[in-house]
Amino acid sequence: MTIAWDAAGDDLIVESDNLEFVRTLPDASFRLIYLDPPFNTGRTQQLRSVSATRSTSGSHVGFHGQTYDVVRRVLAGYDDDFADYWAFLEPRLEEAWRLLADDGTLYLHLDYREVHYAKVVLDALFGRDSFLNEIIWAYDYGARTRSRWPTKHDNILVYVKDPRNYVWNGSDVDREPYMAPGLVTPEKVALGKLPTDVWWHTIVSPTGRERVGYATQKPVGILRRMIQASTHEGDWVLDFFAGSGTTGAAARELGRRFVLVDSNPEAVAVMRRRLG
Template sequence: MTLDVPDAASVSWAPFGPDLVAHGDNLPFLRSLPDGAFRLVYLDPPFNSGREQRRSTTVTRHAPIGGTRMGFHGRPYEVVKSSVTRYDDAFTDYWGFLEPRLEEAWRLLAEDGTLYLHLDQREVHYAKVLLDALFGRECFLNEIVWAYDYGARTTRRWPAKHDTILVYVKDPERYLFDAAEVDREPYMAPGLVPAEKAALGKLPTDVWWHTIVSPTGREKAGYATQKPLGVLRRIVAASSAPGDWVLDPFAGSGTTGEAARALGRRFVLVDENPDAIDVMRRRLGDGVLVTRVVAD
């Protein structure tokens, strides 16, 4: 079970303490943390899409009377909605919201640390200008394009099926990038490379082809904007080492925590959505301290 702190209480993070999930506004919590505490910071903020994000969970049950579908051996059943998670993804001043949180993320990075900022096409161009100013253009490392192929498609323009992840380092001479720890992927044309290289696979480039979390798959945690574990494993493996602390201020379903734990890292996750906290409690389980953020 998770280790819950009573609602009226709050605890501070400590590098010798347990993995931590903080419930509340991430800005006052980030300001309470010490400089340079994290080797890796991953931010997946709301995308400012202008709409409410929802995720429904359904339950299939036997219905002898009034069943709407027929199953095996003609048994009637019905599908009912059991829960809905949601959050508002619309801001009147998006950069007034995000900029101070990026400034705190920069402060919290270790001198050899790396920041990953995950956005879509609506705001990423503004983010790059802001991060160039905050970090310095020489600290820009990569623009990763995560491409997927699922969901509705428009016929009035090229369908948008990618997110962008901007990668910046605190010091371009000291950052960690451990290519040997990254899961390799198949060559797209294995016949063009020696058989030994084809069997090993290749280091991923800055374009990542990876499916989203399937709505009916085993990985599904029941949160509207859940990111795939494979994407976060790649980030955590490349830009941190075993024992390092990883910070995710917009933790959502807790994928960063699951990836960090699987790879032997420590984690601090923050979210103000009660649905997200409930999902993380179920998903991360034993040994995680859940606390509330108390604003100044």
């Protein structure tokens, strides 16, 4: 286990099996917990780079007939295939319930393959009354199948520890444009609307400034919205599968403190570079 504090001694990055580490933490320590576990897709998740170099024998033709060789490289990846996915995830959900403050909120980020099983498990663990939302994060980027409707969304289940007492700052979150601005007043268009449970938000562009070189990096805007809604300034946020460190980046931007855990040394190196 490797632990790194930031210079101020507030925030924490931990290289460890997350279950091993979080079992050392005291009960009710976090106002918000975000879990973005591997989706159990059965394939290796990879971040690839593509570059082109001029070549007289290249297979790709560009401007003015110039030919290029295209080189594809794998930068980072992990194996997203578990023989028994729920034997892996369920004890981590149990720890998340224990670690949530009495007015805390859990955000569990999955996709269509596992989300219905997760709902059953979390209903049993938290109680059905503690289910707050299922958020659909919709985006429009990447490969498209020709054999069915292309899948372009993730599912985020939101549960609260106590359905009668939880932090909710929904009016504080970043607003978004109206999809039909002609149907509302100019004043409303200028202000924007509060998000619903369907979030239209682009993924992190492979060539964008936000990209830090991690295969499954999530955009800061998605995490910022969760943290704005479900925490106060100075609160602690925990991420079990911290990956690229987006939770920490959003928390720091909003004046929250964070604990980020990941067993992958590549992920920890990315987080240290990103978060200083």
